[in-house]
Each structure stands twice: as C-alpha cells, then as structure tokens.
Amino acid sequence: MTLNLSQLKELMSPLTQVCQKEKVVDIVGTNVTIKYLTPKEELEVQKLLPSLDEGITAVEFADVFRRETLARSIVKVDDLDLRGISEIETGEILPNGKAVSISKEEAVVQVMDGWSKHLISKLFEHYGVLSEEIEQNLDDTLKLNVTDEDTEKANLQSRIDNLERAEKLANLDFGEHEEEEVP
Amino acid sequence: MKKKKYHEALYDYIKTGSQGLVVKINGRTYRFRHPTTEDVTGSNDFAKYELEKSAYLLASCLQSAGGFNVGKELRYEIVKILLQTPKFSDRVSPYFWKSLKEAQDYASFFEAFCYTAKSRNLWYDWQQATRFGFNLFAQDFPLTDLQKSWISYNQQEDKKQEIEEEWSRSFFVASSMNSKGVQKIQKEWDRKREKEKEYREKLIEEANKGEIITEEKKDEIKHEKSVDQLQKEYHDWVEGKEDLHDKAVREYKDQIQRSLENRRNLISRQIQEAREMAEQVQELNSLSIGSPIRAYTDDEVAKMTQDRQKNTISFDEGLEYAEHLSKKYLQSPRLPGQSMPSLQEQIQNRPAPKIER
Numbered sequence: 001m002t003l004n005l006s007q008l009k010e011l012m013s014p015l016t017q018v019c020q021k022e023k024v025v026d027i028v029g030t031n032v033t034i035k036y037l038t039p040k041e042e043l044e045v046q047k048l049l050p051s052l053d054e055g056i057t058a059v060e061f062a063d064v065f066r067r068e069t070l071a072r073s074i075v076k077v078d079d080l081d082l083r084g085i086s087e088i089e090t091g092e093i094l095p096n097g098k099a100v101s102i103s104k105e106e107a108v109v110q111v112m113d114g115w116s117k118h119l120i121s122k123l124f125e126h127y128g129v130l131s132e133e134i135e136q137n138l139d140d141t142l143k144l145n146v147t148d149e150d151t152e153k154a155n156l157q158s159r160i161d162n163l164e165r166a167e168k169l170a171n172l173d174f175g176e177h178e179e180e181e182v183p
Numbered sequence: 184m185k186k187k188k189y190h191e192a193l194y195d196y197i198k199t200g201s202q203g204l205v206v207k208i209n210g211r212t213y214r215f216r217h218p219t220t221e222d223v224t225g226s227n228d229f230a231k232y233e234l235e236k237s238a239y240l241l242a243s244c245l246q247s248a249g250g251f252n253v254g255k256e257l258r259y260e261i262v263k264i265l266l267q268t269p270k271f272s273d274r275v276s277p278y279f280w281k282s283l284k285e286a287q288d289y290a291s292f293f294e295a296f297c298y299t300a301k302s303r304n305l306w307y308d309w310q311q312a313t314r315f316g317f318n319l320f321a322q323d324f325p326l327t328d329l330q331k332s333w334i335s336y337n338q339q340e341d342k343k344q345e346i347e348e349e350w351s352r353s354f355f356v357a358s359s360m361n362s363k364g365v366q367k368i369q370k371e372w373d374r375k376r377e378k379e380k381e382y383r384e385k386l387i388e389e390a391n392k393g394e395i396i397t398e399e400k401k402d403e404i405k406h407e408k409s410v411d412q413l414q415k416e417y418h419d420w421v422e423g424k425e426d427l428h429d430k431a432v433r434e435y436k437d438q439i440q441r442s443l444e445n446r447r448n449l450i451s452r453q454i455q456e457a458r459e460m461a462e463q464v465q466e467l468n469s470l471s472i473g474s475p476i477r478a479y480t481d482d483e484v485a486k487m488t489q490d491r492q493k494n495t496i497s498f499d500e501g502l503e504y505a506e507h508l509s510k511k512y513l514q515s516p517r518l519p520g521q522s523m524p525s526l527q528e529q530i531q532n533r534p535a536p537k538i539e540r
Contacts, residue, residue, distance in 0.1 A: 146285070
C-alpha cells in the first residue's frame with residue numbers, strides 16, 4: 001500500500017501533537033497565547049540575529065532575540081487569532097486603492113513595541129516554561145529502543161541551560177518596570 | 184534494556200537493512216533505519232544548519248509509521264512535517280546517532296558473524312528466496328554496505344566449498360596414482376584447513392566475550408601474539424568546533440571507512456584462499472594426469488602375477504566359504520597346553536590368499 005499525504009499526516013499526528021503545545025499568558029488583563037517555535041522558525045530567528053562582530057551589546061542582542069522569537073511565538077492576542085495568517089493589513093490604503101499589508105511577524109513586533117521590556121522579558125520567561133512543558137511531555141510519552149546516559153545528561157543540561165538563559169535574559173533588563181505585575 | 188548479542192544484532196541488520204532507532208509515541212511506532220552514505224551526503228546537500236540536516240536524515244531513514252511502510256516519494260513531505268514539529272528532531276537525533284554507533288560497534292564482529300551457522304543459514308534462506316523470486320530483504324532502498332559485504336563473503340565461501348568437494352574427488356583419483364606427491368599436498372591442505380578452523384573458532388570465542396575485534400586483535404589471533412601486544416584505538420576529535428551533526432557524520436564516515444576496509448580485507452582474503460585452494464586442486468589433478476587411471480588387460484594382470492606364489496584354499500564342494508571359515512576358526516577344538524598365537528602373529532608375513540572355487 002502506498003501512503004498518500006493525508007494518510008502520512010494522520011500517521012505522524014501523535015508525534016506532531018506531543019510537540020505542539022500552546023500556553024495562555026495573562027499580561028495585565030490581555031490574554032496572549034504563545035506556542036513553541038518550529039525548527040523552521042527557529043532557523044529564521046537564528047538568521048536574523050545580529051553578528052557579535054557588529055559591536056552590539058548583550059542587551060541589544062537579547063532584545064532582538066526575544067522580539068523575533070516572540071513575534072513568531074504569539075499566535076493569539078485576546079480574540080485576534082493569528083494562526084494561519086501570514087500577512088496583516090495595516091488599515092492604510094495606497095493611492096491605487098490597495099490595502100497595505102505587512103507580515104504577521106512584523107505586525108506583532110509593532111504591537112510589542114508598545115510593551116515595556118520588562119513585560120516582554122516576563123513573556124519570554126513563559127516561553128521558557130512552555131519549552132520545559134513540552135520536554136516533560138516528551139519525557140512521559142517518548143519511548144525509545146536506545147538508551148544513552150550521556151545523551152540523557154546532555155538533554156537535561158540543555159534544558160537547565162535554556163531556563164538559565166531565559167532567566168539571564170530577564171535579568172539583563174532594567175529595574176524601573178518592576179511595578180508592572182505579570183502573573 | 185537487554186543488550187543484543189552480536190550475532191542477533193548483525194542478523195537483524197542484514198535481514199532488515201540495518202533497522203536502527205525505534206520511537207514510540209502514544210502507542211504509535213516509528214521505525215528508522217541507519218543512514219547510508221547517500222543519505223548523509225544528501226543531508227549536507229540539503230541544508231547548512233544542523234536542524235535541517237537532522238530533519239532530512241530522519242525523514243530519509245523513516246521506514247515505517249504505525250506499521251505502514253513509508254515510501255521514498257514522501258521523504259520531502261516528512262522533512263516538511265519535521266521542520267514544523269518543535270523539539271522532535273533535536274530530542275531524537277542524538278539517539279539516532281547513538282543507535283548507529285552501536286551498529287558500527289556490532290559491525291566490528293562482522294567477520295565472526297560470517298563464520299557462524301546463523302549467518303550461513305540466513306545465506307541459504309536468502310538464496311532460496313532469490314531462486315523463487317522473493318525478496319528476503321524487504322527494503323525499498325539499495326543494499327547496504329554491510330549486506331553487500333555479507334553477500335560477497337558468502338559467495339566466496341560457497342566457492343571454497345565447491346573447491347573442497349573438487350579436492351575430495353581429485354584426492355581420490357590422485358592418491359591411487361601418486362600417493363607420495365598427494366601426501367605432501369594433503370598435509371599442506373589439512374594444515375591450512377585446521378589453522379583456518381582454529382582461527383574461526385577463536386574469533387567466534389572472542390566475539391562471544393563481547394570484545395570489539397580490531398584488526399590488531401585479528402592479527403593477534405592469527406599470529407598468537409600475547410594480549411599485551413594489543414593496542415586500543417582511540418579517536419579524538421576537536422571539541423567545540425563542530426556541531427552534533429558534523430561530529431556524528433565525521434565519526435560515521437571514519438567508522439564506515441574502517442568497517443569497509445575490514446570487510447574488504449576479509450573478502451580479499453576469502454578470494455585469495457579460494458584461489459590458492461583452486462591451485463592446489465589443479466596441482467593435485469596434474470599428479471594424476473601423469474599416470475591416469477586405466478583398466479589393466481588380462482595379459483597385464485597375468486604378467487604381474489605370474490611369479491607370485493599362489494596360496495590356494497581348498498574346501499569341500501558345496502560348502503560355502505563362510506561355513507569354511509566358521510569351521511576353521513570358530514568350531515575347531517582348542518588344543519590344551521598350547522599357547523594360542525595372536526591374530527597379528529597369525530597374519531604376519533602371510534601372503535595374500537588366492538581363492539579358487
């Protein structure tokens with residue numbers, strides 16, 4: 001029997017479902033839904049990161065990283081569902097009558113421009129927590145015929161590193177926004 | 184998890200085309216085979232980044248999903264699915280390489296495996312299946328290097344067996360014509376065969392201990408060197424300069440190269456041995472060519488026997504020869520006071536009897 005594409009997708013669904021998880025975060029009364037980035041999106045972010053040779057500071061680097069990651073991670077803001085949308089109209093109309101559109105990521109970045117850095121870093125912390133939740137999901141469901149202590153240690157170490165990195169990125173921010181409470 | 188024995192693992196690798204990592208998620212099983220060199224080259228051709236390379240390799244090597252075979256034509260779609268699935272490739276890739284590493288470790292027992300009855304039985308099954316148009320290796324990708332080497336080895340082994348049979352026939356003919364010449368060759372032949380048998384048994388013994396058999400170890404077995412002369416192989420790599428994929432690929436290539444080299448050595452040794460055996464059979468045949476077998480004529484037989492003393496055994500007409508012997512040796516009365524000569528004494532220097540009816 002030769003599988004067709006939809007059969008393949010169905011057969012692969014347990015695998016994809018375990019790895020695709022979303023998290024709703026309440027940011028001062030706004031419900032923001034985030035997802036974990038796909039490898040494809042991670043690569044997009046990787047390619048957009050400024051080179052360290054460009055004389056960029058750690059804070060600037062962290063800003064770009066968080067902004068670009070969250071721009072792809074946010075899939076819903078209150079009732080505005082961004083899933084499956086690649087472009088968003090700005091509301092402006094060109095002289096030729098055409099509506100001006102920007103990419104979904106660019107639109108989210110513009111929305112985030114209005115948020116404080118503290119708020120963004122807290123949201124990014126939730127992104128780190130989401131990552132760990134998926135890892136735990138995989139711990140529970142993934143069964144392999146190969147065991148390797150070194151790989152298991154490396155995986156755990158990488159998860160600790162991720163959480164620490166998220167914490168470090170949060171700590172790179174200024175203390176003046178501490179009055180904003182994010183659950 | 185119970186570690187497989189080398190012969191179980193190699194049997195499976197040869198029969199399944201190197202099935203490696205098996206992943207189960209929520210009751211659904213995904214089976215991946217080990218990559219071929221073409222898969223590895225393809226992953227490097229496909230992308231620059233490790234994430235994409237890993238996705239490509241996993242997609243190329245996915246053999247079945249939920250019990251359904253996944254065809255090559257769906258490979259690109261699987262790459263797309265994996266690139267849309269967070270964390271999976273990252274999480275599974277190290278185990279994928281680990282599984283391959285294990286297989287490569289088992290491959291160092293390849294020669295020992297070839298000498299086992301299990302391997303030969305699989306070979307007969309494979310030949311049988313091929314003869315009747317079945318495909319014992321149910322795989323939709325080309326034969327792996329391990330399978331190719333295994334087939335080459337067994338073909339040479341068959342050839343050696345044929346020569347052995349030919350040897351027996353030639354030996355029968357030649358020994359009746361030129362026994363001195365044949366004896367020399369026979370001794371040489373037996374010595375080689377015994378040495379080879381011992382070598383094979385020792386190699387299997389070492390493999391059963393689970394020790395990785397390096398070329399140096401094989402030399403030691405061949406030349407009976409002391410264990411102290413064994414040198415371990417260490418492979419160092421520069422840390423931090425390569426990502427997991429690059430490291431794994433480099434190690435994979437090195438190991439593949441070594442394994443290929445070892446298997447090539449084994450096969451060329453098989454070919455060499457078969458050639459030497461064939462030469463010996465030829466030599467054996469040439470001994471009997473000088474004095475080929477032919478029937479003697481009555482005159483020749485009369486001439487050869489004319490000067491010999493004729494010992495005639497006479498017995499009553501109508502009495503069977505068996506009865507005559509029974510009377511003479513079994514039923515004759517024993518004479519007291521005489522020591523019975525031994526059978527050896529009785530037949531010593533006795534001329535060959537000629538029976539006349």
